[in-house]
Amino acid sequence: MGKEHYAPKRRVRAPGLQGDRLGAIGRLPSRGAPLASLSSLASVPTLICFILSIVASAAGGPAKTAEQLKREAAVAEFTQRMKTNNYPALFEKAAKEFKVPADILKGVAxxxxxxxxxxxxxxxxxSPENGMPRPYGIMSLWDNDFFGHSLLESxxxxxxxxxxxxxxxFQNIRGGAxxxxxxxxxxxKPPGTTEADIESWRYAIRKYCGxxxxxxxxxxxxxxYVFINxxxxxxxxxxxxxxxHLKPIQEETDRIVADEKAKRGAPKTPILD
Structure with a gap:
């Protein structure tokens, strides 16, 4: 039976460009961190912004603000760094070594x-701003008592x-793999899956995230899995x-969420003397 694209394909903006994070975890502040090179716009050299301003003016376009120029310079720097790092090749290498699907590593990261x-x-x-424990590396390895000590184990x-x-x-990717x-x-393994199915890794992913x-x-x-898709x-x-095959994963997730809501809403059993 062929796999289906349950969720529509759409472009996902990088978090450093939209200022989002990865969602609240219990009472702790939001997980993850914006891309450092894109969030620390003040670190972009003024000279780059000046050059971009000259180019924009020469092209006859509308004048850009200093903040827009800093953002463009940061995006350009990040884009070049991604190309230079060539992470896909590192994911593929670690995937082969530890027999983990490369797309699982790419999706988790x-x-x-x-x-x-x-x-x-x-x-x-x-984090000095919100107290959130710091994850380490591209695979977000932890070393704290809330999310666990995956850094040490890896x-x-x-x-x-x-x-x-x-x-x-690369060592971070190897450890995560x-x-x-x-x-x-x-x-x-999830019911109805085998190691040949990429969907069979979802319970491991749930454990891994901490x-x-x-x-x-x-x-x-x-x-x-939505990102992999x-x-x-x-x-x-x-x-x-x-x-x-996203549909069974979505349905399973919906059941888990509904069960937890029901448990939270259920009246507590009175303690009898």
């Missing part, structure tokens, strides 16, 4: 970080130090979408 190797100042384990699985996974994108493989092997609430980790896994072609990211 895109949902978590939009393929950004997240790095933070030394000693900064939480590093141990590939025989590397955690600091290497924080700094090196090794952990996904372990979670896949050690947990049940979100403790079932409704939220199921919704997160669904988002990963769509692919992405902007800002130097080139990723061909792959057909995913």
């Amino acid at each position: 895109f949902a978590e970080t939009r393929w950004e190797q997240l790095k933070w100042p030394p000693g900064e384990t939480h 590093a141990a699985l590939i025989g590397r130090k955690p600091e290497e996974l924080k700094e090196d994108a 090794a952990l996904l493989r372990k979670l896949y092997d050690n947990n049940p 979100i403790p609430q079932p409704s939220l980790n199921a919704s997160h896994a669904l988002k990963v 769509q692919g992405y072609h902007q800002y130097g990211i080139e990723w061909e979408g792959q057909p995913v």
